[in-house]
Amino acid sequence: MAWYGGGMGWGTWLAVGLFWFVLLGLIVLLVARLLPGSNGGMARDAGESAPEILDRRLANGEIGLVAWEAQRAALVTARGNWK
Secondary structure, three states: OOOOOOOOOHHHHHHHHHHHHHHHHHHHHHHHHHOOOOOOOOOOOOOOOHHHHHHHHHHHOOOOHHHHHHHHHHHHHHHOOOO
16 A cells, blocks of 8 residues: 555654643643642732731831721721731
């Protein structure tokens, strides 16, 4: 039987192998970014409590003193104590 061109050449095998390598790499990258704890997004540290976040935001200038006091009072009321 005659083959049309002798089948796939080395260039085709290289392209197919490269395609699968890139595809599997993208799948692994996506799975790694979607797993919890991978810190792929803007996740905060698990050890940081609400009062610590509030204090950090005040120190960075993201919120003013009046807003900090109001939010601190709300936290104290909701938690019953200040950690």
